[in-house]
Amino acid sequence: MDIGKKIRALRLGNNLTQEELANRVELTKGYISQLENNLTSPSIQTLFAILEVLGTPVHEFFGKVEEDFEPVHTKEDFYEKENEELSHTISWIVPNALKYEMEPIMIEIKPGGQSEIDDPHPGEEFGYVLEGQIVLVLNKTRYVVKKGETFYxxxxxxxxxINLGSQNAKVLWISTPPMF
Structure with missing residues (x-):
């Protein structure tokens, strides 16, 4: 783990200069610079004080390794599942999205097809119709959403x-928290 790099990223994320961080933790600017460049290591007490000023819990700092985070995904990363009964195909377009705040999917619905019926749950959902048109059903109320339009x-x-049209409909559908 590159502690210096993580401290620098947190400092910049808080819009602080090295001098501002040093003043808040009662250290020198030079010491902060040495930490960020991995020329020295902080004591546990100093590290905890820096993290407190930066608003980052210790468990979060040592938790997920951001170097493992991959921001770009290709079609080869997608997972696809076809539902012949409901005439739709869902593509999970971000691997392991369940561990994130949002879960984007791409759903393609054939004419006469529909998505699964989702029961009420906590959260919010957003969609963007890329092709065709769909009918969004919310508690039995129906809304027509055409290509280029969104729903939220x-x-x-x-x-x-539901796809009541005569051509395939394709929707980018995002749920928070992940539900699909």
């Missing part, structure tokens, strides 16, 4: 999508 709702009502 609280997921506290039964909800699903």
């Amino acid at each position: 709702y609280l997921a506290n009502k039964e909800h699903y999508l």
Whole structure:
């Protein structure tokens, strides 16, 4: 783990200069510079004080290793599942999205098909119709959403999508927290 790099990233994320961070922790600017360049290591007490000023819990600092985070995903990374009964295909377009705040999927619905019916749950959902048009059903109320249009709702009502058109519909659908 590159402690210096993580401290620098947190400092910059808080819009602090090295001098401002040093003053808040009662250290010198030179010491902060040495820490960030891995020329010295902080004591546990100093590290805890720095993390407190930067608003980062210790467990979070040593938790997920950001170097493992991959921000770009290709079609080869997607997981696809076809539902022949409901005439749709879902592509999970971000691997391991369940561990994040949002879960984006791509759903392609054939004419006459529909998504699964989702029961009410906590969270919010957003969609962008890329092709065709769909009918968004929220608690039995229907909304037509055409290509280039979006939808957004609280997921506290039964909800699903239907394709009543004559061509395939393709929707980028994002749920927070992950639910798909």
